[in-house]
Amino acid sequence: MNDICGDIDNIIRIGEKMKLKKICSVVVAAALTFSLSVTPILADEVSDLKKQKKDTEEQVNSLQTQLNSLMTKISELENDLITTGEEISQTEEDLKAAQEEQEQQYQAMKRRIKYMYEAGTGSATVEKVLSSGNTTSALKQAEYSQDLHSYDRKKLNEYVATVEKVAELKDTLETKMDDLEKTQTEYEEQKTELNTTITEKSSEIKDLDVQIDEAVKKAAEEEAKRQEEARKAAEAAAAAEAAKKNNNNRNTGGTTNNGGTTNNGGTTNTGGTTNSGATYNPSTGNAIVDAAYSQIGVPYVWGGTTPYVGLDCSGLVQYCYRQAGKSIPRTSGSILAGGTIVSDPQPGDICWTPGHVAIYIGNGQMIEAQQTGVPVKVSKVRVVYYVRY
Known part of the structure; x- marks a missing residue:
């Protein structure tokens, strides 16, 4: 009987060992399958997204280079427009002066003709001298009249x-001004298109x-x-191994210490100070704004720097600052280079x-001299930078 019971116990132990081995194999295989199938797919997805982002960033950089080149051309074109406007x-x-000179010549010629006839120095006097037989006087008179005629004709x-x-x-x-203004319009259209594309691409980068x-x-x-899953599989394998070792006396007790402490604490400092780099003077600012209001309605003239008569955009700004006792450059590019960009715009x-x-x-x-055909007016702000002097 004891032999039979011993055989039965051996059979039971062998069966339990086989069962435990099968459980461990299934658990480990499942964990490995999960790891191999999921991780590469997610890694490929992240890699593809990063490649898309890199390609889009390169496109933005190329577009920004084009925009920078275009902005340089716009600045150069502004100088040409100002110079041509001043020449016009x-x-x-000059034309006005020539017309005034012509009027003066005309009035002088009328006075000479009137004097000649009133003083008897015209053709009547010549006829009188000829009839008297004084040829010398007649020739002198004729020569004088001819000289006057030649002088007037020359003038x-x-x-x-x-x-x-x-x-x-x-x-x-x-004609040159018309061509320059057409080029300006083309540049503005290109600038708008590039800015729109850059904005769209930047949005794509944010989405990526x-x-x-x-x-x-x-x-x-x-x-x-x-x-x-791997941890659970390892624990299952360890439990199976413990069960196998203690199978003879059916003791599966044990202590597993999985305790631990994870410290994810940290401090992030995102604080900062923005220094505008230029002190604002309300008195000066008010003087500039008052000067700008005084020019509302003044015609836009390329190259114009004459208040109440004709101004272009930088001519208006230069005048307003002059009224506040400040001297600034003539063109927009020089104005930006000479001032301080601020993030807290003030009047x-x-x-x-x-x-x-x-x-x-x-x-x-803002108050601006916007473009040909549009007088100085108040507009909604259009701005890339705010500049302070």
């Missing part, structure tokens, strides 16, 4: 030549950042699950965009 203004002054020809030359120069300059973060988070979660600061400047008056508004 000077030509108009008239000079005037006509001057007027034609000035008019031709004005036509040439106006979100997707990458989500994919990385998901990969981390799956990795944690994989490690948990009197300069609203700057490539090729254009205006006076900030507060509440998201």
